[in-house]
Amino acid sequence: MEKIKGIIYACISAGTFGMIPLFANTAMREGINNDTILVYRYVIAALVYGVYLAFRNISLKINRETLIELLWAGVGGYGITAYFLFLSYRYMPTGIATSIHYLYPVVVAVFMSLFYKQHLSIRVKGAIVLAILGVYFMSWSDGEIKWAGLIFALLTTFTYGTYIVALNRPHLKALNADALTFYVLAFTALFYLLTAGLRRSLVLNFTPHFLFDMSMLGILSTVISARLLVAAVERIGSVATSVLGTLEPITAIIIGVFAFQEELGIKNFVGLLLVLIAVLIVILSMNERHKKKQRQIFNRQFDTRRK
Numbered sequence: 001m002e003k004i005k006g007i008i009y010a011c012i013s014a015g016t017f018g019m020i021p022l023f024a025n026t027a028m029r030e031g032i033n034n035d036t037i038l039v040y041r042y043v044i045a046a047l048v049y050g051v052y053l054a055f056r057n058i059s060l061k062i063n064r065e066t067l068i069e070l071l072w073a074g075v076g077g078y079g080i081t082a083y084f085l086f087l088s089y090r091y092m093p094t095g096i097a098t099s100i101h102y103l104y105p106v107v108v109a110v111f112m113s114l115f116y117k118q119h120l121s122i123r124v125k126g127a128i129v130l131a132i133l134g135v136y137f138m139s140w141s142d143g144e145i146k147w148a149g150l151i152f153a154l155l156t157t158f159t160y161g162t163y164i165v166a167l168n169r170p171h172l173k174a175l176n177a178d179a180l181t182f183y184v185l186a187f188t189a190l191f192y193l194l195t196a197g198l199r200r201s202l203v204l205n206f207t208p209h210f211l212f213d214m215s216m217l218g219i220l221s222t223v224i225s226a227r228l229l230v231a232a233v234e235r236i237g238s239v240a241t242s243v244l245g246t247l248e249p250i251t252a253i254i255i256g257v258f259a260f261q262e263e264l265g266i267k268n269f270v271g272l273l274l275v276l277i278a279v280l281i282v283i284l285s286m287n288e289r290h291k292k293k294q295r296q297i298f299n300r301q302f303d304t305r306r307k
Contacts, residue, residue: 006235011247013228016220018251021094022259023217024086027210029260034086035196036203037214041082042189044218049182052223058178066171070183073172077163079188084155091149093262095253099272100153102249105279106131107161115165124285131278137271177230185222249276 027037053060062070081101088097109124135154166172172180196202205211249272256262 002235006232009228010232010236013225013232014247015251016228017225018098018248019255020085020217020221021089021098021252022255023213023221025089025094025256025260027213028086028089030210032205032210033201033203034083035192035199035201036205037086037217038082038192039189039196039202040205040214041217041222042079042185042192044215045222046182046185046189048219049185049223049227052227053178053182056178058176060179060182062175062179062183063171066175069166069169069171070175070180071187073163073166073169074184074187075191077159077166078184079191081156081160081163082188083192084152084159088149088152088156091152092146093253093256093264093268094260095249095256095262095264096268096272097149097153098252099249099275100135100150101156101160102279103131103135103154103157103275104160104164105283107157108164109285111161111165121285123281127278127281127285130274130281134271134274134278137267137274178227181226181230185226 024037024041028034085097085101088100106128110128135150167180193202253264253272257264
């Protein structure tokens with residue numbers, strides 16, 4: 001029963017995250033600037049999540065070292081990702097931009113190899129090549145590459161990949177998942193408030209339609225998505241959750257086509273397929289490596305007991 005719940009949670013988490021273009025793109029098409037959207041999104045998300053944690057009496061105590069790592073991982077990784085993603089929406093179809101963002105597991109694999117000396121198998125290296133080809137095809141529009149959109153979308157893979165890798169830091173791994181999520185959202189909200197204030201770009205908007213979109217963006221696509229992701233990982237593991245996460249770009253593309261009449265060609269769909277294959281290869285390879293390590297640990301413990 002818990003496995004079924006985990007699968008359901010993972011699917012809902014991926015689906016709600018993939019709905020970001022539905023709420024964000026509507027506001028952007030009405031002339032709302034990125035800073036305003038990001039402030040509303042993360043302030044609402046942080047407030048809602050804070051109330052949720054207060055009702056659950058979850059401790060938010062952290063030390064200085066953890067605070068510094070949260071600032072770097074939260075603002076420099078998770079927080080700035082949304083800014084680049086929204087910029088990419090202005091230059092290319094939202095579904096394609098979100099699909100390119102989903103390349104982050106490949107970036108994580110490369111980062112783990114470079115900084116944590118994890119070996120990259122032939123399959124993973126092949127997946128990286130497939131991913132690059134996929135991004136090339138997905139960025140093709142009207143006979144040319146939308147380079148501005150491509151660059152911003154690719155930047156999201158590096159910033160979010162940095163965030164995922166940073167979660168391996170000892171201080172962050174030891175932190176309660178709910179507390180970690182809250183601080184990431186809160187620091188991101190503070191960062192965008194300060195940025196918008198310094199640039200004088202924050203536009204207060206209290207129209208019902210805009211508040212509804214920002215509430216859905218902050219609650220549905222941020223809080224609920226993040227919380228269900230944690231619940232899914234607890235029940236079915238990170239690998240299975242990541243595999244089900246392929247619903248994210250698919251959801252975004254469906255929304256882009258049907259809600260915003262975005263046109264996609266054969267090359268775009270070929271690119272999407274290549275990216276999904278590449279991501280699945282990386283995820284399954286990571287799962288095999290994890291199982292191999294678990295077997296080695298078990299064998300060592302067994303040999304120790306026999307002695």
